[in-house]
Amino acid sequence: MKPFLKYAAYFAIGLLLLAPLTFGDRYANLSIRMLIAALFASAFNLLWRQARLLSFGHGVYFGAGMFVVVHLMRANEAGLGVPLILVPLAGAVSGLLVGVICGFVATLRSGAYFSMITLAIAELIYSLGPRWQALFGGEAGISSMRLPSLGLSFAALNEVYLVVLGWSAIGFATIWFFARTPLGQIAFALGDNERRLQFLGYGTHAVKVCLFALSAAISGLAGGLLGVAAENVDYTVFGPASSAAPVIQTFIGGADILFGPAFGAALLTGFGNVFSDVTRLWLLYQGLAFVVVVMFLPAGLLGSLFTKKTILTxxxxxxxxxxxxxxxxxxxxxxxxxxxxxxxxxxxxxxxxxxxxxxxxxxxxxxxxxxxxxxxxxxxxxxxxxxxxxxxxxxxxx
Incomplete structure (x- = not known):
């Protein structure tokens, strides 16, 4: 790693730890949203970076994590007593279970067919949202509140931020570690040439299901963290915008860099927070930035810094x-x-x-x-x- 990038990484880590705890709830809320978006985009990129599977429906697993966590928080209000610090884990489990079911079906196909199946699943769940009152709360959604646990009240966002930071660190570490496991290396080979792996005797469908399930689990974890922070959720979390966000953030940050999607997600979340107060057209400019980056910097913003062939000509x-x-x-x-x-x-x-x-x-x-x-x-x-x-x-x- 280049020296200036190494020092930039140290500065970013220090900023993540100190700034939200120092500057109050507004910066803590922004940092929470940036971390969650970064984790969600990185989870989505597990499929694309390693197996070249482009999912257009990852909002399903993110939303599943949110709903399960808010339901669990409501159960805590009724006396269940699960510590709040462990509640986001339920989002990861729900994402894993839904991911195994949906991934088994979607990964029967590859390429554009895989993308269309994931999109169809997302549209199906989105259409069920306002009609399944018991689970999704209809158009109004469901809400709950954070209860004190482990000596902390969790009333202030600074305390919630520490929970989000801890679980996000676990999620990022899981993504980093998986890429270095034998299964992760097989997933890279699958993205290069699936037919060759089949010829060598590997069960490529099982590999894709495992990869999809892990990606869905981390997406569910990100959704669960947002459920803890926001204390409410409605069916619109399954909408097209939720599934499109990690795609845009990933390719702006750099899909072929491990933490490129996290950079893109944090950047666009901060962009939206700043410019949504300035102009109503900020989503248009976000789309414009996506078009410009894809046309002129196909490796992404962070990816271009790590590309040796990037020369100022x-x-x-x-x-x-x-x-x-x-x-x-x-x-x-x-x-x-x-x-x-x-x-x-x-x-x-x-x-x-x-x-x-x-x-x-x-x-x-x-x-x-x-x-x-x-x-x-x-x-x-x-x-x-x-x-x-x-x-x-x-x-x-x-």
Whole structure:
């Protein structure tokens, strides 16, 4: 590992331990969400990085962990008495059990067929959510509360953060250790050439089921941790957004790096926390970042740092400039359109006799009727597209 990356890792570990305990509940809550998202994305990447199995339905196992943990917390309120520090383990067990059943079916196929089966399972559970009142609580969901145990009240998020940090460390250690076991090495070989493994006599379906079950168990653990932190859950946790999140986070961080998905998940969780208060279009920009990274940094952000072939060339700089121009123009145009189509702006226009009035965007006074306001972003986008076209042509010629 490069020296600056090693010191960056030490700094990140220190920040994980000290910052949430020092700066209060807001940072503790953000750190909890980042750790859980990182663990979930890393669990998803077990399938892709080792066996090249792309799951579009991992929200099922994450949601199963959440529901089981909240039900267990409700049972604690009735007098069951399970220590809160052990409650997230129930999420891992539920994820494992559901993962074995669903994984046995899904791994009968590979490639796009596997992905479609996982998506179909997720849609099936999502459609059952609002109808199965006893288990999922209908559209309202279910809720509970953390009870004191082991001398801790768990009323403050700082105490919950320590539980999340401890179980997340166990989850990450499990992922790291599994990659070094004989079964983990067979899973890598399965991703390279499944037919060759079958020819050598290995039961590839059993390997895929084991890998799927482990991935589902760690996903259930992540869901269980979120259930402890949030104290409520509803059926929307099985929705498409829950399954899409680890996919986006993994490929932004770097799917072929062990902790690349954790980096991508933490980065995008922090991005959402900051920009959701600034703009309503933050999900659009998250998708835009995903497109840009996949197009120009296919190894991901963290993966590019560890790729020896990553060299700062003239073509790389040109691509970065093109991406910056296109992204900036798209952001400006989308924000302007969002303001012009909003109800508050329509009311403002009505108060001024239906005439166009200026608005503030990025701390600038914008006049909608000005050609410069719409012309400059469009010109910037065209320049970015032209640069991309030119660089691609030169690369194909070479």
């Amino acid at each position: 003239r073509e790389t700089i040109a691509k970065a400039v093109a991406a910056l121009l296109c992204s900036a123009s798209l952001i400006f145009l989308c924000e302007s359109a969002s303001i012009l189509l909003s109800d508050s702006y329509s009311s403002l226009r009505a108060a001024h006799g239906a005439s166009w009035v200026s608005y503030r965007l990025f701390n600038m006074e914008i006049t909608p009727t000005s050609l410069v306001v719409w012309g400059l972003p469009l010109i910037a986008a065209l320049i970015g597209i032209a640069i991309t076209w030119k660089v691609r042509g030169s690369e194909e010629a070479a």
